[in-house]
Amino acid sequence: MITWQLITTLSQAKPQSHLIACSSCSHLPDTALIAEMREQQTVADTRFSCTPFSRITLLPEALWHDALTGGLLAALRPLFVAPVSREVVLDVTNIHDTVLAQVLLFLFNQAHSLSDLQLKKTDETAVRLCHITALCRPEQQASLETFFRQQQAIAQGMVAARRLADLPSDRCTPQFMVEEAQKLCVAFPALHCEVLDERQIVAQGLGLLHAVGKGATCPPRLLAIHYNGVPDGPVRCYVGKGITFDTGGLWLKEGAGMYTMKYDMCGAANVLGLMLSVAELGLPVRIMGVLALAENAIGPDAMQPGTVATACNGTTVEINNTDAEGRLVLADAIAWASKRHPQASYIIDMATLTGAVVKALGYELSGLMTQDEPLRHALTQAGQKSGDEVWSLPLDARLKKQTDSAIADLCNTPTNNAAISASAAWLLHHFCPPTIPWAHLDISGTALWRENGRSVASGRPIPLLMEHLLGDSA
Incomplete structure (x- = not known):
């Protein structure tokens, strides 16, 4: 676990730390190096003549207030590909709250990397x-704590x-996820x-879950x-899709479409997280998190197109x-x-459900679909x-024809291939x-962090849901 502390002067910082500050920060030493770095209009970064720091990075003031495009994060990410210090000093004296949340989550998430899975030979001496x-300023300390x-x-x-999601699917099976969740939960009596x-x-009577999983x-x-x-009190419910690997079943995906399908359980992993x-925070609420875990495989027992299955509420689905x-x-x-x-x-579900939501919203926004206006506003x-x-997508009776079936109460996909996410x-x-009240989050675009042609789990939308919970339980 990455630890933290607050200080009010740079003299309290540990030697050989990596100092990251706004170029206009008033706490910086009055030296020729800092003056020269301040003249830069973009990122100014140096590892020379930095004593007592091992590295100093100054970034333009605009980035510290850019809550929309994540400019500060984009500038920081390259710096942590190969850190030069185990300690970072971050200037938070004048930063937008949302930007600070994003930066802190990025830094605390450095506690996990793919090398931790121990599936590849790595440099054990690498700096983490x-x-x-x-x-910070003295008057900020209480709230920042x-x-x-x-x-x-x-x-x-x-x-x-993220650790669960990044594991290969031959290891991260439905039963493995159950056992890992039990191990993690045992640390918390609640x-x-x-x-x-x-x-x-x-x-x-969970005939739909059974239909999906029976072929594996x-x-x-x-x-x-x-x-x-x-x-006692009302229970908040969260439901996560946990398809530990998705071949597409008998509607078989092409090879390229299967490559990241170990991540089709990110919704369930994020419910656990x-x-x-x-x-960990001991919030004064009651919650139930439900992980629907299955592998969608091909084989003699795999569900067939045209099958009609019955859900536990009695609804039939073609x-x-x-x-x-x-x-x-x-x-x-x-x-x-x-x-x-x-x-x-309320019930909020989350799933890497449709590629269509990525085409609509890209990789920065999760799709939100609900008919409950207070829940929509709060999220x-x-x-x-x-x-x-x-970002909200429409959800009303105009979509009814998209799920009509001649043989069952509903069909699981629209035959016209339109409005896939909303359908x-x-x-x-x-x-x-x-x-x-119910809301659906399609996280196909946001559940992964994509960089340089590679994908890893992002842990989203846990920050969104925790912020909602913190406001809801205050």
């Missing part, structure tokens, strides 16, 4: 960030989710795990994580596309959660505050009773 020192503690806890949940195996899934040698699981930060962050499996496992999990907690405050505001933003959400809304 271990400590963050924040330079709380803020840093919250961001550290959020990052811990993100790191747990967390309790409940598991349904393949037989219990059938016995409790690794059987499906439903994992419910219960958090009781208070003894969210629960761990909540428990499976006309086996590669639209995520909405099936989500639908069953949403219905199951609503039966467990019919008076739930949108939380996204803006955290920097983990959402998936329209299908899902049938599985949450109208008495419970």
Whole structure:
């Protein structure tokens, strides 16, 4: 875990730290080097004549207030590809709150890298960030203490989710995810795990989850994580898609389309990470997180196009596309959660559901679909505050024809190949009773961080959901 502290003068900083500051910071020493660096109109970076620091980086003031484009993060990322110090000193005397949240989450997330999976020979002597020192004004200390503690806890949940998601799918099976979640949750007395195996899934009528998972040698699981930060009161529910690998089933994907499909369980991993962050902060709420876990495989028992399966709420679904499996496992999990907690405050699901949302919104925004206006507003505001933003897509009865089926109550994909993301959400809304506010987050674009042609898990939308929870439980 990366540690942190607050200081009010640079003289309190540890020697040989990497100093990162705004070029206009008034706490910087009055030296010829700093004066020269301040004259730069872009990033000014040096490792020479920096004593007592090992490296000094000054960045333009505009970046410290750029909450929209992430300019400061873009400038910082190259600096941490190969850090020169285990300690960083960050100037937070004059920085936008949203930018600070983004930067802190980036720095705390340095606790995980692909090398930690120990699947590749790496340089054991490589420098890793271990400590963050924040330079602030005395009057900022009280509020920053709380803020840093919250961001550290959020990052811990993100790191747990990212470590699971980055694992190869031959290791990260449904049962493996259950066992890892149980190991992580045991550290928190307020967390309790409940598991349904393949037989219990059938016995409790989760026919959609069963249909998706029955073709794999690794059987499906439903994992419910219960958090009781208070003894009673309404329960907030989160549901995550956990397809540990997605071949597309008999609607087989092409090879290039399968390459990142180990990440099709990011929704479920992020529900787990969210629960761990909540428990770390000890929030005074009750929460249930539901992970719908399955592998969508091909084989003699794989679901076939045209199959009609029945969800645990009795709704029948014609499976006309086996590669639209995520909405099936989500639908069953949403219905199951609503039966467990019919008076739930809300149900929010998250999933790497459709490539269409990436075409619509790109890689920076998660798609938000809901018919509950207060929940839409609260999530949108939380996204803006955290920097983990959402954008609303329409969800109303005009989409009804997209899920019509001649043989079942619903079909899982529209035959006209239109409004794919919103049509998936329209299908899902049938599985949450109208008495419970519900929202769907399509995180296909945001669940991964893409750079230099490679993808790794990002941990989003945990910052968004934690910001929403912090505001909701205040």
